[in-house]
Amino acid sequence: MTTTSHVPPSEMHARRPVSRKGPLAGVRVADFCWMGVGSVGTRLLADFGAEVIKIENRRRIDRPRMLPIYKGEVRNYGEEVAGADPDRGGLHNNYSRNKLGITVDMKTSRGRELVDQLIAASSVVTENFAPGVMERWGLTYERLDELSPGVIYGRGSGFGHTGPRAEWKSYGPVVQAMSGLSFISGLPGREPSGWGLSYMDNQAAYYNSAALLMAILRRNATGKGAEVDVSAVEVGVSMIGPDLLDASVNNAVTRRPDFPRGNRLSDPKAAPHGVYPSLGTDRWVALAVFDEDDWSRFVRALGDPEWAADPQFTTQELRHRNQDELDQHVSAWTRTKTPREAMELLQQAGVAAGAVQNAEDINEYDPQLAHRGTFFELDHPVIGEARFEGTPITFSRTVQHTWRSAPLLGEDNHYVFGEVLGLSAEEITDLEKEGVI
Numbered sequence: 121m122t123t124t125s126h127v128p129p130s131e132m133h134a135r136r137p138v139s140r141k142g143p144l145a146g147v148r149v150a151d152f153c154w155m156g157v158g159s160v161g162t163r164l165l166a167d168f169g170a171e172v173i174k175i176e177n178r179r180r181i182d183r184p185r186m187l188p189i190y191k192g193e194v195r196n197y198g199e200e201v202a203g204a205d206p207d208r209g210g211l212h213n214n215y216s217r218n219k220l221g222i223t224v225d226m227k228t229s230r231g232r233e234l235v236d237q238l239i240a241a242s243s244v245v246t247e248n249f250a251p252g253v254m255e256r257w258g259l260t261y262e263r264l265d266e267l268s269p270g271v272i273y274g275r276g277s278g279f280g281h282t283g284p285r286a287e288w289k290s291y292g293p294v295v296q297a298m299s300g301l302s303f304i305s306g307l308p309g310r311e312p313s314g315w316g317l318s319y320m321d322n323q324a325a326y327y328n329s330a331a332l333l334m335a336i337l338r339r340n341a342t343g344k345g346a347e348v349d350v351s352a353v354e355v356g357v358s359m360i361g362p363d364l365l366d367a368s369v370n371n372a373v374t375r376r377p378d379f380p381r382g383n384r385l386s387d388p389k390a391a392p393h394g395v396y397p398s399l400g401t402d403r404w405v406a407l408a409v410f411d412e413d414d415w416s417r418f419v420r421a422l423g424d425p426e427w428a429a430d431p432q433f434t435t436q437e438l439r440h441r442n443q444d445e446l447d448q449h450v451s452a453w454t455r456t457k458t459p460r461e462a463m464e465l466l467q468q469a470g471v472a473a474g475a476v477q478n479a480e481d482i483n484e485y486d487p488q489l490a491h492r493g494t495f496f497e498l499d500h501p502v503i504g505e506a507r508f509e510g511t512p513i514t515f516s517r518t519v520q521h522t523w524r525s526a527p528l529l530g531e532d533n534h535y536v537f538g539e540v541l542g543l544s545a546e547e548i549t550d551l552e553k554e555g556v557i
Contacts (some may be wrong), residue, residue, distance in 0.1 A: 158248035159327050406476055417471050425449070
């Protein structure tokens with residue numbers, strides 16, 4: 121397994137931990153989290169000052185280390201390659217920036233002892249294993265509170281840690297299906313489509329972040345810790361409120377010949393409303409017209425075409441009723457413009473419109489994102505300079521403390537076991553030889 125030995129000593133010295141800055145400075149997190157849903161949840165804490173110590177096992181490393189995207193190499197998302205360098209994984213390097221990284225074999229008694237010591241030196245513990253894993257290690261909330269009185273124990277799973285399905289396994293697409301999101305996605309008359317990636321991993325992660333921040337705030341006020349249990353399925357359910365209301369109040373069937381509507385909207389009756397083809401291959405623009413004022417501005421932006429005066433388009437109600445014909449006219453116009461040209465022309469006229477941007481557009485050509493500093497560069501000893509997305513929040517006084525790219529596998533073993541836990545250099549070397557760390 122790749123270690124930090126391939127990194128020059130001068131570079132390793134530059135990556136040594138620094139005093140953290142930000143509203144969470146002084147908070148130490150023993151982080152057992154893995155995959156996106158866990159790692160993204162603790163990334164926000166690390167970005168704003170917490171000392172997040174990522175705990176891995178060399179025999180079972182964090183999956184994002186092995187998944188694309190790799191810089192300079194194109195592979196399908198989710199396609200692993202045997203023997204790949206665990207320090208090159210783009211997802212890991214994005215999810216785990218500003219964190220420390222250690223390795224511990226929890227199957228050894230000494231490894232368990234070291235983890236107990238680390239928990240005792242931490243004020244927050246996080247994990248998103250399948251329910252039962254932490255219990256098998258004896259790491260219940262009661263035990264953690266003995267080791268670190270007032271500890272906050274942040275737990276994330278697919279179904280939550282109580283109930284008849286608590287021990288069921290899940291990943292993002294499973295959560296999307298169980299929460300009802302997949303069923304309401306797609307086009308009428310077609311099978312549920314879901315999304316092409318684990319969308320709910322990120323949504324559940326943000327709830328994890330918010331829950332941990334609330335628990336920290338409460339502890340600051342009361343001195344009391346808490347066990348936090350986030351169910352990703354329940355997060356998904358919270359996102360389909362209008363459909364639940366429609367079903368319970370109107371006895372509406374969620375999938376029917378005219379539903380889901382794709383990009384169309386019936387309440388309010390918006391038309392034109394959707395994604396339309398643009399000039400170029402697989403290029404699109406989204407636009408929304410909600411009322412008569414929107415329609416007047418839209419028609420003027422298009423140069424007052426004759427078809428806009430057709431009696432079937434004279435009111436919003438009629439336009440909505442005759443969307444098929446309307447969309448044909450709108451598509452004929454959008455096909456003559458690039459997505460950016462159509463967007464800028466309509467926006468200048470006061471019509472809501474946006475180019476359907478791909479990754480290249482977002483990274484290279486979007487002036488708003490460039491102005492906001494959405495992306496930033498970080499150097500990495502293995503992959504070199506790479507671009508990462510920042511936190512989509514700006515504060516008047518608080519800034520994200522980006523001090524280092526993601527940890528190499530076991531990079532901070534000597535710092536954490538030595539300077540944090542007080543082991544000697546000889547003890548650490550022996551633990552390495554024994555395979556404990």
